Amino acid sequence: MAIRVWVRWLSGFQEQTVHEMTDCLIRQGIEVQDQDDYLSNHPGVIFSNQVTPALCEQLRELSRNGQIRILVCCDGAIPSNAVWQLLEAGAADVLANAEWSPLIYEIISRLQRWEAVDRMVHSPEVQHVLVGESQALKAILRQVVEVAHFTDASVLILGESGTGKELLANLIHTLDPRPDKGDLVILDCTTIVPELSGSEFFGHERGAFTGAASARDGVFALANGGTLFLDEIGELSLALQTQLLRVIQEHTFKRVGGNAWQHTSFRLVCATNRDLWAQVQRGEFRADLYYRIASYVCQLPPLRARPEDILPLANHFLKTSYPDQAPPELDAPVQEYLLRREYPGNVRDLKQVIARMLCRHAGKGAITVGCIPPDDRPLWAEGWQEWRDTGFERAIRVALNRGVGLKAISRNTEETAFRIVLEQVNGNTQQAAQLLGVTDRTVQNWKKDRSSVNKTEQLF
Numbered sequence: 001m002a003i004r005v006w007v008r009w010l011s012g013f014q015e016q017t018v019h020e021m022t023d024c025l026i027r028q029g030i031e032v033q034d035q036d037d038y039l040s041n042h043p044g045v046i047f048s049n050q051v052t053p054a055l056c057e058q059l060r061e062l063s064r065n066g067q068i069r070i071l072v073c074c075d076g077a078i079p080s081n082a083v084w085q086l087l088e089a090g091a092a093d094v095l096a097n098a099e100w101s102p103l104i105y106e107i108i109s110r111l112q113r114w115e116a117v118d119r120m121v122h123s124p125e126v127q128h129v130l131v132g133e134s135q136a137l138k139a140i141l142r143q144v145v146e147v148a149h150f151t152d153a154s155v156l157i158l159g160e161s162g163t164g165k166e167l168l169a170n171l172i173h174t175l176d177p178r179p180d181k182g183d184l185v186i187l188d189c190t191t192i193v194p195e196l197s198g199s200e201f202f203g204h205e206r207g208a209f210t211g212a213a214s215a216r217d218g219v220f221a222l223a224n225g226g227t228l229f230l231d232e233i234g235e236l237s238l239a240l241q242t243q244l245l246r247v248i249q250e251h252t253f254k255r256v257g258g259n260a261w262q263h264t265s266f267r268l269v270c271a272t273n274r275d276l277w278a279q280v281q282r283g284e285f286r287a288d289l290y291y292r293i294a295s296y297v298c299q300l301p302p303l304r305a306r307p308e309d310i311l312p313l314a315n316h317f318l319k320t321s322y323p324d325q326a327p328p329e330l331d332a333p334v335q336e337y338l339l340r341r342e343y344p345g346n347v348r349d350l351k352q353v354i355a356r357m358l359c360r361h362a363g364k365g366a367i368t369v370g371c372i373p374p375d376d377r378p379l380w381a382e383g384w385q386e387w388r389d390t391g392f393e394r395a396i397r398v399a400l401n402r403g404v405g406l407k408a409i410s411r412n413t414e415e416t417a418f419r420i421v422l423e424q425v426n427g428n429t430q431q432a433a434q435l436l437g438v439t440d441r442t443v444q445n446w447k448k449d450r451s452s453v454n455k456t457e458q459l460f
């Protein structure tokens with residue numbers, strides 16, 4: 001299938017160059033669209049020899065929060081501060097080369113990679129497994145597809161409980177293109193008994209210790225040719241972390257009670273709901289192990305930071321509960337309830353809420369508010385407008401009980417609002433200012449302050 005792109009030529013390129021380069025792209029199987037098609041969802045290439053405020057503004061408009069990937073190409077050197085300006089404005093990459101031929105080659109490589117990643121992201125094996133419409137989830141999916149399919153890098157997945165870390169680990173294994181791939185082997189680090197850890201990790205020879213009636217493989221041997229998923233890695237004691245270092249680096253190990261070195265080849269995926277880097281800084285997690293397990297770090301945001309995912313996920317869980325028939329719909333008040341509800345257990349929570357509502361659903365009609373179990377119903381005051389967000393109230397109560405005053409509570413509320421909005425708009429100052437109802441300068445000042453001072457105490 002041809003790769004479709006739109007191309008724009010800015011700032012005085014010779015007509016002959018434009019024709020030659022366009023022909024070159026077409027010869028390489030790139031379908032070059034009319035300039036006017038830049039509003040479509042296809043990726044785009046902008047050729048420009050100058051970085052001007054107008055170009056940055058255009059990029060901001062076109063990139064639509066990173067939904068459209070745009071390459072900016074210059075046929076010459078470009079100052080490094082201009083490169084960062086272009087990236088900040090929304091360019092997916094900036095290529096510069098005085099020679100046209102390598103420049104075109106690089107452009108084609110990027111476009112082919114993007115197309116391959118897009119195809120995989122939209123494949124049923126991804127779309128039917130990891131559901132979500134938010135920009136945050138889509139961006140993660142693209143990155144994960146790229147790292148899983150095109151590299152053998154170790155991946156560290158961070159995120160609160162129930163955000164989908166294990167699901168992502170499964171997906172990384174599914175997308176691994178190795179021929180004759182081995183199994184996905186999962187080890188929950190919270191279940192390791194220290195005395196048996198050697199055997200669990202490396203296996204043992206017969207008679208290696210009392211009770212070792214026969215030889216047994218450990219997880220590193222079982223994962224040979226496949227993927228090893230170490231869940232809750234943040235719970236491993238320092239002693240157990242030390243045991244893992246060699247095998248993770250060298251891919252060789254000895255069974256307990258054995259003398260022969262064995263070789264194993266696996267992709268390592270680890271997950272934790274802890275702040276692993278903070279653990280490293282406190283000396284609770286070995287820095288050398290951290291760097292080995294975290295070639296690529298993927299942070300899954302909590303569900304509260306991506307409310308656009310709530311209804312698609314709810315519909316997905318309904319569909320999986322009715323594999324052979326059309327699932328019931330959620331009526332409007334139930335949808336509103338789901339959107340306003342708190343999800344401390346993240347996606348797992350939402351899945352359970354749907355399951356609980358289905359228990360009370362009778363007939364063939366839509367799921368209505370009566371299906372919400374009494375314990376799950378919101379606190380009422382006088383009507384919809386008065387819906388009280390119990391989670392927010394709870395946080396304020398906890399803060400007040402801790403003796404935190406109004407000033408700190410207000411500051412934290414403001415911090416949280418800035419953080420949420422900036423995440424939502426991928427750091428775009430103008431859009432954040434618009435959503436927050438403040439000036440661009442206020443957002444810029446906030447960003448500046450944040451980079452120069454430590455985080456304030458987290459209340460919420």
Ligand SMILES: Nc1ncnc2c1ncn2[C@@H]1O[C@H](COP(=O)(O)OP(=O)(O)OP(=O)(O)O)[C@@H](O)[C@H]1O
Nearest residue numbers: 129130131132160161162163164165166167347348
């Ligand atoms: N994006 C998603 N699309 C579909 N299902 C999801 C998604 N995210 C999570 N789930 C579902 O939510 C539940 C919890 O997900 P998972 O076990 O992967 O979370 P986790 O982060 O590993 O949790 P924990 O840290 O508690 O082990 C699972 O049933 C999973 O299938």
